[in-house]
Amino acid sequence: MIPQLNHEMRPTLNTEDMARGQFVSGLRSFILHDLAADMRYAYDNRAAADFASQHGHAPKDGAEVHKALRPDPAFKVYSALRVEAQRMVWNSVGPVVARELYKLNKAAEQVKDRPGQVKLAPGFEVPRNVSALDVHLMPGSYTRGGDTLEAGAVYDQGLAVFSMGLMGENLDDIGLSMARYISRKFRDFKPTAILDMGCTIGHNTLPWKQTYPQAKVTAIDAAGSVLLYGSARAKMLGQDVDFVQMSADALDFPDQSFDLVFSSMFLHEISNKTREKVFAEAYRVLKPGGLMLHMELPPNDQMSAFDGFYLDWDSWYNEEPFYKAFRDQDTRTICKAAGFGADDYLQFVVPSIGIYGADAIDDAIAHEESQKVDQSTTGRLAEGVQWFGFGAWKR
Amino acid sequence: MSESLKPKDALPGIYGPDGRPTFFADPAMDRFASVILNMAQEMWVQDARISELETAAGKPAKSAAEREEQALAFVHRIFAPLREPR
Numbered sequence: 443m444i445p446q447l448n449h450e451m452r453p454t455l456n457t458e459d460m461a462r463g464q465f466v467s468g469l470r471s472f473i474l475h476d477l478a479a480d481m482r483y484a485y486d487n488r489a490a491a492d493f494a495s496q497h498g499h500a501p502k503d504g505a506e507v508h509k510a511l512r513p514d515p516a517f518k519v520y521s522a523l524r525v526e527a528q529r530m531v532w533n534s535v536g537p538v539v540a541r542e543l544y545k546l547n548k549a550a551e552q553v554k555d556r557p558g559q560v561k562l563a564p565g566f567e568v569p570r571n572v573s574a575l576d577v578h579l580m581p582g583s584y585t586r587g588g589d590t591l592e593a594g595a596v597y598d599q600g601l602a603v604f605s606m607g608l609m610g611e612n613l614d615d616i617g618l619s620m621a622r623y624i625s626r627k628f629r630d631f632k633p634t635a636i637l638d639m640g641c642t643i644g645h646n647t648l649p650w651k652q653t654y655p656q657a658k659v660t661a662i663d664a665a666g667s668v669l670l671y672g673s674a675r676a677k678m679l680g681q682d683v684d685f686v687q688m689s690a691d692a693l694d695f696p697d698q699s700f701d702l703v704f705s706s707m708f709l710h711e712i713s714n715k716t717r718e719k720v721f722a723e724a725y726r727v728l729k730p731g732g733l734m735l736h737m738e739l740p741p742n743d744q745m746s747a748f749d750g751f752y753l754d755w756d757s758w759y760n761e762e763p764f765y766k767a768f769r770d771q772d773t774r775t776i777c778k779a780a781g782f783g784a785d786d787y788l789q790f791v792v793p794s795i796g797i798y799g800a801d802a803i804d805d806a807i808a809h810e811e812s813q814k815v816d817q818s819t820t821g822r823l824a825e826g827v828q829w830f831g832f833g834a835w836k837r
Numbered sequence: 838m839s840e841s842l843k844p845k846d847a848l849p850g851i852y853g854p855d856g857r858p859t860f861f862a863d864p865a866m867d868r869f870a871s872v873i874l875n876m877a878q879e880m881w882v883q884d885a886r887i888s889e890l891e892t893a894a895g896k897p898a899k900s901a902a903e904r905e906e907q908a909l910a911f912v913h914r915i916f917a918p919l920r921e922p923r
Contacts, residue, residue, distance in 0.1 A: 443901075443902055443905060444901075444905065446901075457885050457886060457889050458882050458885065458886070460885065460901070460904070461881050461882040461884070461885035461886075461904075461908075462878060462881075462882060464881065464885075464904055464905050464908035465877070465878045465881040465882070465908055465911075465912070466878070467905065467908070468905065468908040468909040468911065468912040469874070469877075469878075469912050469916075471909055471912075472909070472912045472913060472916060476913075476920065477919065477920075480920060480921035481921075483921055483923065484921055505846055508848065509848065512848060512851070516921050517860075518860040518861055519919050521858070521860050522860045522861065522866075522867055522870045523870065523874065523916075523919075525857075525858055526870060526871050526874045527874070529871075530874065530878065570842070571842075574839060574842060575842055757844045758844055758847055758848075758851060758858070759851075759858045763842050763843055763844040763845075764844075765844075766844060766846065767844070767845065
């Protein structure tokens with residue numbers, strides 16, 4: 443089910459707009475369930491064996507699975523359709539936003555005095571990983587339309603079509619699931635200052651404010667346009683959050699400012715070099731006893747070669763060039779390199795709260811040993827999705 | 838996407854001269870796949886317009902959830918030949 447945005451910047455969709463969204467959502471569902479299953483079948487029944495006969499061994503990692511599948515018709519069909527369906531996501535919402543921008547501006551204007559600030563940095567140079575890529579094949583990416591609401595509106599509405607209802611009514615399933623997990627697993631942990639890095643429109647920021655209403659929540663992103671939209675959206679949804687334009691690898695906050703430093707689906711959009719700086723900065727701004735927590739795609743060394751390849755597909759074909767390099771890293775090692783103790787590392791798999799319900803998260807905490815990372819549902823946007831989280835406590 | 842931002846471990850030849858991914862031996866096939874998808878989408882849009890007219894003429898309206906279900910069934914019908922033979 444395509445969620446209808448639950449705030450005043452929800453566009454008025456005509457018959458044609460709705461039909462375009464329905465088609466793309468149905469197409470993506472067909473690709474991600476049926477054609478993905480076909481590709482797996484082709485791998486198991488011919489591509490892996492063909493590769494083994496040529497190389498003397500079965501594909502041992504995602505890169506070799508890619509090599510094995512690349513000539514296979516099932517891979518070609520899946521991939522060609524998936525790339526085009528991704529373009530259609532943005533093409534189905536772009537004209538709606540262009541038509542409705544005046545209305546969105548008016549709605550945002552009406553809530554501007556509600557609690558929560560937005561601070562853009564004049565003259566800020568947006569890094570190339572944001573400005574020079576059409577991330578997720580979204581034309582203009584997070585800087586589309588300059589300092590207007592356009593990028594945020596396209597992203598919000600595009601995500602609603604893209605997610606096929608699997609990211610929740612407010613596209614906040616990741617944030618809700620993560621916040622529920624942390625608040626139930628660590629009941630004594632009561633953060634009063636929370637930072638969300640690479641927040642885009644803040645859809646996964648708001649659940650932290652809902653979970654810890656006393657906390658001051660700050661969300662940052664390098665792209666100003668998504669912050670303008672995110673701030674208005676937060677106000678419309680009744681959440682007092684500050685949105686600030688800033689790079690996560692050069693935080694303009696004093697040492698020991700936050701109890702929780704969070705990110706969701708952010709680390710795979712930056713280079714290894716930038717990621718090192720981000721972790722160092724997270725460590726610096728955390729208070730002792732604070733938690734750095736990232737929701738991300740699970741690492742390759744904890745998945746089978748095929749499941750690793752399946753997720754890494756986006757690195758090659760969805761304009762997310764740093765995705766695989768991140769997933770090839772050992773998450774414990776990168777935390778340790780930033781100064782966190784090896785024993786202070788944590789990782790977990792949390793069931794989607796929207797699909798499984800809040801009680802399932804409590805069950806997952808109670809039976810943590812059964813929550814293996816290496817499941818085809820971990821990180822894969824399909825029925826039964828579960829989210830991977832990792833991070834470390836600062837002593 | 839500029840050369841410097843392409844993933845370092847990309848297999849050779851997976852992008853065309855315009856930087857877009859290619860999958861078929863003949864690049865025209867990649868473009869043709871886009872045409873087929875566009876046509877199918879336009880067909881669904883026409884279906885929606887007809888459905889709206891039928892509702893205006895007195896036929897019971899379908900809910901958004903029903904239309905989404907119909908769209909999924911439509912996609913399955915149109916693209917069934919792409920399924921892997923088993």
